[in-house]
Amino acid sequence: MTCPTCGFYGSVKFEPPGKRTESVINIQQLTKTFGRFTAVDHITLTIHAGEIYGLLGPNGSGKTTTIKMLCGLLRPTSGHASILGKPIHDKPVMQQTGYMPQGTALYLDNTVHENLAFFAGVYGLTKDRFQQQETQMLRFVNLEAWRDSLVSTLSGGMRHRLSLSCALLHEPHVVFLDEPTVGVDPELRVTFWEYFHSLSQKGVTVVITTHYMDEADRCTRVGLLRQGTLIAEGNPQDLKQQMGTTSLEDVYLRLAGRKAA
Amino acid sequence: MKLKRIVAFTRRALLQFRHDRRTLAFILVMPLLMILIFGYTFGGDVSGIKVALVDQDSGIRPTNLPGIPFPQGLFLADNITAFLDTTTLSLQRSNDPTLTRKQVNDGTIWATIIFPENFSENFAWSLSHPGSPIRPQIEVYLDGSNPTIASAVLRTITLAVQKTMRILTSTLNISQTNASLAFEPVYAYGGGDTRFIDYFAPGVISFAIMMVTTMITIILFVNERRTGTLQRLLASPAKESEIVIGYSLAFAVIGLVQSVVVLVAAIVLFNISVVGNIFFALLVVMLIGFGHQGLGILLSAGARNELQAIQFVPLILFPSILLAGLFWPIESIPSYLQPLSYIIPLRYGIDAQRSIMLRGWGLGQVWVDIVVLIVFAMLTITGSILLLKRKG
Numbered sequence: 001m002t003c004p005t006c007g008f009y010g011s012v013k014f015e016p017p018g019k020r021t022e023s024v025i026n027i028q029q030l031t032k033t034f035g036r037f038t039a040v041d042h043i044t045l046t047i048h049a050g051e052i053y054g055l056l057g058p059n060g061s062g063k064t065t066t067i068k069m070l071c072g073l074l075r076p077t078s079g080h081a082s083i084l085g086k087p088i089h090d091k092p093v094m095q096q097t098g099y100m101p102q103g104t105a106l107y108l109d110n111t112v113h114e115n116l117a118f119f120a121g122v123y124g125l126t127k128d129r130f131q132q133q134e135t136q137m138l139r140f141v142n143l144e145a146w147r148d149s150l151v152s153t154l155s156g157g158m159r160h161r162l163s164l165s166c167a168l169l170h171e172p173h174v175v176f177l178d179e180p181t182v183g184v185d186p187e188l189r190v191t192f193w194e195y196f197h198s199l200s201q202k203g204v205t206v207v208i209t210t211h212y213m214d215e216a217d218r219c220t221r222v223g224l225l226r227q228g229t230l231i232a233e234g235n236p237q238d239l240k241q242q243m244g245t246t247s248l249e250d251v252y253l254r255l256a257g258r259k260a261a
Numbered sequence: 262m263k264l265k266r267i268v269a270f271t272r273r274a275l276l277q278f279r280h281d282r283r284t285l286a287f288i289l290v291m292p293l294l295m296i297l298i299f300g301y302t303f304g305g306d307v308s309g310i311k312v313a314l315v316d317q318d319s320g321i322r323p324t325n326l327p328g329i330p331f332p333q334g335l336f337l338a339d340n341i342t343a344f345l346d347t348t349t350l351s352l353q354r355s356n357d358p359t360l361t362r363k364q365v366n367d368g369t370i371w372a373t374i375i376f377p378e379n380f381s382e383n384f385a386w387s388l389s390h391p392g393s394p395i396r397p398q399i400e401v402y403l404d405g406s407n408p409t410i411a412s413a414v415l416r417t418i419t420l421a422v423q424k425t426m427r428i429l430t431s432t433l434n435i436s437q438t439n440a441s442l443a444f445e446p447v448y449a450y451g452g453g454d455t456r457f458i459d460y461f462a463p464g465v466i467s468f469a470i471m472m473v474t475t476m477i478t479i480i481l482f483v484n485e486r487r488t489g490t491l492q493r494l495l496a497s498p499a500k501e502s503e504i505v506i507g508y509s510l511a512f513a514v515i516g517l518v519q520s521v522v523v524l525v526a527a528i529v530l531f532n533i534s535v536v537g538n539i540f541f542a543l544l545v546v547m548l549i550g551f552g553h554q555g556l557g558i559l560l561s562a563g564a565r566n567e568l569q570a571i572q573f574v575p576l577i578l579f580p581s582i583l584l585a586g587l588f589w590p591i592e593s594i595p596s597y598l599q600p601l602s603y604i605i606p607l608r609y610g611i612d613a614q615r616s617i618m619l620r621g622w623g624l625g626q627v628w629v630d631i632v633v634l635i636v637f638a639m640l641t642i643t644g645s646i647l648l649l650k651r652k653g
Binding site (some may be wrong): 048050068071072077091094095097100101102104105106108109110111114117118119120121122123124127150166167176224 | 265267270276280281490492494496498499500
């Protein structure tokens with residue numbers, strides 16, 4: 001059904017910038033219902049290699065449910081999704097993906113090193129590769145001095161950085177970061193985004209959920225979610241231009257308002 | 262399934278306990294405290310138990326019964342009485358068995374030991390006529406309301422009888438089998454020489470691994486869910502079965518360490534008698550651990566935080582303490598409650614452990630217990646793997 005005032009049909013689609021062509025994640029009509037509640041409603045989108053794709057929306061819009069389905073934590077009610085050409089429930093594909101859940105998601109009574117060693121074991125890293133990766137990761141997130149500290153003694157920011165490095169340790173091709181910057185101070189948020197861009201430059205596909213609209217501006221592309229449906233998708237600049245606004249927040253509010261009307 | 266990945270789970274869990282000293286203390290100190298508290302309150306040496314001795318034994322004079330090997334005659338009751346430990350028993354002599362029985366009934370004394378008139382005669386008769394129904398009988402009439410005292414009385418008598426027998430068999434050159442056969446009825450009263458602590462220690466070993474495994478698994482998995490580490494694992498190439506088995510191995514290690522500590526403490530402090538194969542006992546510990554780890558994972562799905570997890574404690578604790586035969590035999594609980602004990606897996610663990618440690622039985626003789634424990638472990642472990650697959 002076409003909207004009478006603007007002529008848009010359902011979800012708005014914008015073309016991605018030309019250079020990102022190799023599709024890594026394909027989502028077709030993905031739907032998840034919990035009883036009578038539809039958390040994710042027929043989402044279709046494609047994410048390309050090296051993109052930082054932001055899933056945007058308020059709490060309860062279906063961001064986390066979408067990410068959990070992509071990580072294989074929830075079974076879709078209907079629809080289909082694939083990562084690197086393999087269905088999302090395929091265990092081997094999980095070797096290629098990394099996931100940083102909401103919250104700390106670390107073993108507080110183990111040291112930084114033990115947490116990293118554990119996830120290295122889970123992902124089957126060899127001893128040599130782990131040693132190499134651990135040094136690199138600890139330097140990357142600036143936790144070298146804390147290697148043998150218990151996680152319970154670390155500050156919130158440090159735990160966040162460790163959590164990220166646990167998700168990246170096995171050098172995944174795709175990383176899913178569920179609200180990685182919630183409760184993170186502004187300085188660390190800047191650092192995190194530097195991490196994400198450096199990953200993207202290496203060709204890693206980053207899928208991130210956030211409800212900070214200013215962060216969304218730093219994504220290659222964003223998908224705006226509202227009540228489980230994708231109401232708009234595209235490059236942040238294009239979206240703003242299209243809607244004639246200066247901020248993504250306005251884009252969201254206009255689209256959401258129009259849908260509600 | 263990859264062994265390396267399973268070991269990663271085991272390693273991490275064990276390292277966690279190394280850092281978490283308080284939990285480690287709980288694992289090791291809880292069973293020790295139980296052994297100490299119950300060992301000293303129930304199992305400690307009792308002394309000065311008032312017992313009346315009625316010796317009516319007329320003995321055997323060499324002239325009376327020629328042909329039997331007692332050239333100097335035999336006053337068997339005197340021999341046994343001489344060996345009765347007078348620290349444990351405070352003996353008073355009496356001639357009237359009716360009176361002493363009444364004293365036991367009245368509660369003024371704990372027991373009366375009555376040697377009948379033909380006691381020595383019957384002993385000699387049973388030696389020369391193997392298979393004859395006539396046996397020497399010591400009548401022990403005792404107040405069983407306090408099992409510790411009752412068993413102390415019986416143990417003292419049994420020891421005295423054993424000492425007497427040993428001397429008789431060596432000096433008179435009677436064959437051991439004939440002599441011991443002659444004394445068989447003594448044991449019919451006694452129920453053996455087990456102290457409470459002997460009975461209790463194998464139970465505590467089974468109980469401790471059950472409590473520790475169930476409680477710690479519930480809390481570990483509540484935390485895994487709450488912090489999000491479980492989500493991380495389920496989004497990794499690790500299989501649910503690898504997670505569960507990895508933890509199982511960690512609890513197997515914990516169970517072994519715990520059991521060894523309890524065993525050593527029980528042997529050093531209370532000199533408990535372990536006649537069975539320790540490796541069989543440790544195998545039973547592991548089976549109990551596996552089953553209850555699965556149970557812990559299943560229960561953890563019903564708790565959202567540690568506080569709710571703690572609420573499972575009485576639910577698990579009381580049936581195990583009261584109905585699984587930890588403190589007293591299942592036969593001694595009310596008959597209408599006895600069928601309930603069959604659904605408590607710990608019952609089989611304790612039963613197997615006692616038979617192995619106290620009776621020296623092999624696995625073949627406790628196979629029913631072992632099969633029940635294996636089935637229980639397979640059910641809960643399969644259940645917990647399915648649970649993790651379904652809802653994480």
